[in-house]
Every structure is written in C-alpha cells, then in structure tokens.
Amino acid sequence: MGRAAVALGLSPAVDEEHYVRMAYLVLLRRQIDPSGLRAWRDIIATGRFTHQGVINTILQSEEYLSSFGIDLLGIQHRSRVKWIQTLPCFDRILDIGGSSPNRPEGALIELGYPHRPSRLDILDRPPDLQYWGKPKYDQSVSAQFDWGTVSYFHGSGEKVAEIPALQEREYDCVFLGQAIEHIYPESLPGMLGWARTHLAPEGRLIFDTPNRLLTKIQCPGSFIDPDHKYEYAPAELERVVADAGFIVTRKVGMVHLPVQAASGHYDPREFAEASLLSDDVDACYLFALEASAR
Structure with missing residues (x-):
C-alpha cells in the first residue's frame, strides 16, 4: 500500500483513545464496542499506536467495506500500481522514502515497477522511525x-546532502513515492537541487503526491495525514520543480474525481467509479510529475 492515506479530517491534537472513539464515529458511524476499545487500549499501552494506523485499520475492515463498499485505500494503491507500471527503465535509481517493511527490494518494486535496476539505493528514516513500521529484515x-544490488541509507530526505556515502553517486532516476508531502516545504528546493546535480545526462526526477486541490475539499482545515508537512496543487509544485532547475516532461493524474473537483463537495462514493489514471491532473486525488534537468 502506498502512502496516500485517508484521514478524513480527524484532528491528531487529541489523546489517543479520544482519537479512536472519533474515528469510529466518523468512519463507522457508531460508538466503539467494548472489545474494540480494549484492543486499541492494548495497542496504545504497548506504544504501537499511530493515528494513521487507526484510519487504515478501519478502512480495511470487513465492517467498513461491507457497510459502505468503498475501499478508498485500495483504490489509491491500485492507481499507483498502474502508474508505476508505465515508468521507464532505469539502471541506477535513488528512491527517497522508499523502504518497505516487508521486502528488501523496497517499495518501488513492491508496487510493481516492471524493470530491474543494477543498483537501487534507498534513503529512508532510521529503521525504528520508518513510516510503515520497523522493517522485518536487516537494512545494515x-x-x-x-x-x-539494493542498499539502504538512513537519514531524512531533506538532508540528503549530508549523507557522505551518497555524494559521489550518480543516478538515472531519483524517485520519491508519496514522500514530497512529508518534507518541509522550505527544505524541498535544496533537496531537489541536490537531485538535479546527481542525475546523469538524460536522468529523470519522478514523484507522486496527493493533490491539494482535492484533499482540501476532503479536509479543509488539515492535511489528510498528520505526518504531512505540506500538500501541493499540481501547478504549485510544478513551479517549485522549475525553480530547482527542472523541466516537467510528463504529468499523470491518479483517481479521477471530476464531480468533486467541480462541485467542491467531498463524496467518497465517487472513488468507487474513478478512473485510475487520467490526463485531467487537476481533478485527480493524486498526481505524478516526471522532470528532466534543464
């Protein structure tokens, strides 16, 4: 599953148990049952609680799917898989934020990238701090x-220039899958500038991210994930990429929601019939850009 999670406007600025109770009311439209509350209290007590974990668990539950029939996370995941299958073949890739908790090949290949690089470097947070949980394999x-060969490097994406082992490496592709929204906007230009100087001739910067034109309809007062630092509209992010010395060569929208885009009203039912890929980028829940250095 990708990082495009649906938080539905629930505020993380409350204690964990209150957040769980609110999530049940908003998503399942009922009070939490005693056994469910006990289970979440156990998770909270053992330090395994995350706000996104609550949302993901409920949206993937049999109760939610049988009651509402809309697998919001699954739809987003399938759209990303379909997009990733269209990406070109690259021999040397740096994937920023691309760790998988289950597969040492990393998230890009786990999501269905159809080609195999001879060298795949993955930069992510230290294992205990990774977004999807501590990996089940040794990244050292x-x-x-x-x-x-797949090699792991640990640190924050915005501080890639401070990781000595990466400074002499050149890449055919720098990839960020649902990662840019987790980077503070003031740090993004520097990270993009580093990527530009470490791309080979004809190299590509490729990334996907939520579309704020749509997420602000869903969550006007917050981002869709408490860990997001900023969510961009397509034109806004294109300007950031251009200012960092890139030319956008391809744009792809994922999960086409033209009714919501036109009306400004959130309706999860539209997700069920959404086209997974679309050229109508501004009306898609997610979007991807491919860019080359000027």
Whole structure:
C-alpha cells in the first residue's frame, strides 16, 4: 500500500483513545464496542499506536467495506500500481522514502515497477522511525539479487546532502513515492537541487503526491495525514520543480474525481467509479510529475 492515506479530517491534537472513539464515529458511524476499545487500549499501552494506523485499520475492515463498499485505500494503491507500471527503465535509481517493511527490494518494486535496476539505493528514516513500521529484515547490509544490488541509507530526505556515502553517486532516476508531502516545504528546493546535480545526462526526477486541490475539499482545515508537512496543487509544485532547475516532461493524474473537483463537495462514493489514471491532473486525488534537468 502506498502512502496516500485517508484521514478524513480527524484532528491528531487529541489523546489517543479520544482519537479512536472519533474515528469510529466518523468512519463507522457508531460508538466503539467494548472489545474494540480494549484492543486499541492494548495497542496504545504497548506504544504501537499511530493515528494513521487507526484510519487504515478501519478502512480495511470487513465492517467498513461491507457497510459502505468503498475501499478508498485500495483504490489509491491500485492507481499507483498502474502508474508505476508505465515508468521507464532505469539502471541506477535513488528512491527517497522508499523502504518497505516487508521486502528488501523496497517499495518501488513492491508496487510493481516492471524493470530491474543494477543498483537501487534507498534513503529512508532510521529503521525504528520508518513510516510503515520497523522493517522485518536487516537494512545494515546490502541485499543482493540476480538483477542487482539494493542498499539502504538512513537519514531524512531533506538532508540528503549530508549523507557522505551518497555524494559521489550518480543516478538515472531519483524517485520519491508519496514522500514530497512529508518534507518541509522550505527544505524541498535544496533537496531537489541536490537531485538535479546527481542525475546523469538524460536522468529523470519522478514523484507522486496527493493533490491539494482535492484533499482540501476532503479536509479543509488539515492535511489528510498528520505526518504531512505540506500538500501541493499540481501547478504549485510544478513551479517549485522549475525553480530547482527542472523541466516537467510528463504529468499523470491518479483517481479521477471530476464531480468533486467541480462541485467542491467531498463524496467518497465517487472513488468507487474513478478512473485510475487520467490526463485531467487537476481533478485527480493524486498526481505524478516526471522532470528532466534543464
């Protein structure tokens, strides 16, 4: 599953148990049952609680799907898989934020990237702090596959220039899958500038992210994920990319929601019939840009 999670405007600025109670009321439209509350109290007590974990658990539950029949997270995931399958073949890739908790190949390949690089470097937070949880494999050593090598580097994406082992490396692609929204906007230009100087000739910067033109309809007073630092409209992010020395060569929208885009009213039922990919980028819940250095 990708990072495009649906928080539905629930405020993280409350205690954990209150957040769980609100989530049940908003998503399942009922009070939480005693057994469910006990289970969440156990999770809170053991330090495994996350706001996004509550949302993901409810949206993927049999109760939610049988009652409302809309797998919001699954629809977003499928759209990202379909987009990633259209990406070009690159031999040397840096994936910023691309760790997978389950597969040492990383999130890009887990999501269905159809090609295999000879070198895939993955920069993510230290294992105990990674977004999707601590990985179930050792990231301190490179993983060898018959197609190439996957190496992990730990640190924040906005401080990529401070990671010594990456400074002499050149890439055919710098990829950020649902990661830019987790970077403070004042730090993004510097990170993009570093990427530009470390791309090979004809190299590409590729990323996808939520579309604020749509997420602000859903969550006008907050971002859709408490960990998001900023959510961009397509034209806004294009300007940031251009200012960092790139030319956008391709735009793709994912999860086309033209009714919501036109009306300004959030309706989760439209997700069920949404086209997974669309050229109508401004009316899509997610969007992707591909850019080359000027």
